[in-house]
Amino acid sequence: MRTSRYNTLPQLAAVMAGFTLTILPLESEGLLRWAQRLEVGPAASIAVQATGDLHRVLEPLHIEWVRREGLADLDRLGWSDDPARLQAAQRVYVSSSSGHSQPCAAVVAAASLAVPDRSAATLAHPTPIPLSPSAPASTPLPPLPAITNGQPRVVALAGDSMMAVGLSDILLRETAADPNVRVIKAFRSGTGLARPDVFDWMQEYPAMIGSEHPDAVIVAIGANDGQGFVEDGKVLAFGSDAWMQVYQDRIAAFLSLLTQNGATVVWVGLPPMKSAQYNEKAAVINRVTYTVVSRTPQASWWNPLPHVGDESGRYREFQTTPDGRTTRLRAPDGIHLSDEGAMLLSSALINWLNAPPPPATAQATPPEPPKLRARKAFRRKARL
Secondary structure: OOOOOOOOHHHHHHHHHHHHHHHHHHHHHHHHHHHHOOOOOHHHHHHHHHHHHHHHHHHHHOOOHHHHHHHHHHHHOOOOOOHHHHHHHHHHHHHHHOOOOOHHHHHHHHHHOOOOOHHHHOOOOOOOOOOOOOOOOOOOOOOOOOOOOOOOEEEEEEEOHHHHOOHHHHHHHHHOOOOOEEEEEEEOOOOOOOOOOOOOHHHHHHHHHOOOOOOEEEEEOOOOOOOOEEEOOEEEOOOOHHHHHHHHHHHHHHHHHHHOOOOEEEEEOOOOOOOHHHHHHHHHHHHHHHHHHOOOOOEEEEOOHHHHEOOOOOEOOEEEOOOOOEEEOEOOOOOOEOHHHHHHHHHHHHHHHHOOOOOOOOOOOOOOOHHHHHHHHHHHHHHO
16 A cells, blocks of 8 residues: 655644644733734734634633743743843742742743833823924034042943944943943833834843943934824834824823933934935924923933935935045945944944043132232332
8 A cells, every 4th residue: 555645735724723723822922912013003903803812712721831941941041132021030040949839820920011001101191282393404413421430330231223233332342341331231222212112222222231220321213203102002103192192192101211210311313314204203202302302401402414414404315535535424224324324323322332531620810808909009009
């Protein structure tokens, strides 16, 4: 009898069905989280509804505890690169091993860290601040206190891919041998302030810096925030009044977190973008961030435009150097900075970090009292 070397279509269908029936109970919560993180729109609404119904049916079976326990164990081994999740998983492990909590509770607590608690970042939304007509084309960097001998200035680099791609690489490389500056990495690509349900900076930033207290924070964020989001069950369209109100609130809360230990914050605005549609969104983000940041005493909004834009304030992809070479200032995606473009920004930022304190000015001699001046004048005349 000859054995077939190939599987039949019914066999393939049976395997796929078995795989699906196995995965769905284990990953129903993960599928729901995935749907909730989609960009707001009709497709996301359908996906949330479908995965939510599935999760509600399967949740009473408590099958997902296997997945949660596995994720918690992996976190404790350092599998995750999410700082807040790693930090909390370690706390859960210590608590469990010391006998102060049950292992089951530890598993559930660690698993819940996969998606930060949205309520932790929910604030009362005040009346939105009237937007500045436009962000200024040129802005100065704020003065910093003098560096103490033997104590380098601690600088945190925070933000999304606008910091992670290009800028952070150059800043880290150029400060590696600088005894006056010590850099902390606190950035994550694909994040922003518009979607704390995807990545909550209010929880992640403290975990990223740990016990450090930066003297200065350089922030480059906002490239992913040109989208609508859901707040209190309502879809807020990008750029609407309600969206502006909530987004301003999130910027203010983030600034408060960054400056709570006295750090000076420089918020790097978004550079001009190649896509006209994306550039319009970036301009709105810049206006909102400038409006909020400029009202924070310890923070300054810094425009990269003079360094990487053209004479008209538009997108510039290439630059001709004094020796006649052509260099690329922007990445091929038309969004991020190239290494050469990042170097133009980083050199200004490094000079700022290393700038000596302003020279002490000699104190002006206080004016003499009138009677003293009269006596001196009388004595001069007497000597003549």
